[in-house]
Amino acid sequence: MKRILTYGTFDVLHYGHINLLKRAKALGDYLIVGLSSDEFNALKNKKSYYTYEQRKIILEACRYVDLVVPENNWEQKIDDVQKYQADIFVMGDDWEGKFDFLKDYCEVVYLPRTPDVSSTKTKAEKLHV
Numbered sequence: 599m600k601r602i603l604t605y606g607t608f609d610v611l612h613y614g615h616i617n618l619l620k621r622a623k624a625l626g627d628y629l630i631v632g633l634s635s636d637e638f639n640a641l642k643n644k645k646s647y648y649t650y651e652q653r654k655i656i657l658e659a660c661r662y663v664d665l666v667v668p669e670n671n672w673e674q675k676i677d678d679v680q681k682y683q684a685d686i687f688v689m690g691d692d693w694e695g696k697f698d699f700l701k702d703y704c705e706v707v708y709l710p711r712t713p714d715v716s717s718t719k720t721k722a723e724k725l726h727v
């Protein structure tokens with residue numbers, strides 16, 4: 599049973615997020631997502647359209663996601679890898695290198711981001727009519 603761990607805000611869930619979750623899940627059998635709390639988003643200077651609870655409901659409906667847990671700070675990742683017995687930590691490659699310290703605890707994989715889509719862009723673009 600290979601366990602995968604990833605983190606993010608996953609606001610206004612879009613196909614870039616799904617593409618990441620799908621590829622992460624394909625690396626193992628069980629995908630745990632550390633979902634950024636509203637308070638942690640503030641630390642990331644990110645505002646989300648949906649609240650943590652709303653983003654959690656949406657993410658839990660995704661077929662690739664097995665467990666959603668809160669991400670409250672930058673420091674919890676080592677503990678989380680141990681707590682959730684993660685074999686592989688996965689992030690989009692906009693984070694390339696930023697989490698290499700986890701290599702002492704699990705495999706670290708950075709996956710290519712899906713181009714041309716983001717929650718910010720989705721919220722800003724005119725709706726297709």
Ligand code: C2G
Nearest residue numbers: 605606607608609614615618689690691711712715
């Ligand atoms: N992502 C992607 N392609 C996009 C947009 C996002 O592959 N077009 C990936 C990101 O690289 C990330 C995940 O989807 O791995 C979630 O993206 P965000 O919600 O923007 O997460 P972020 O704000 O980068 O938070 O501790 C880590 C942070 O919580 C990551």
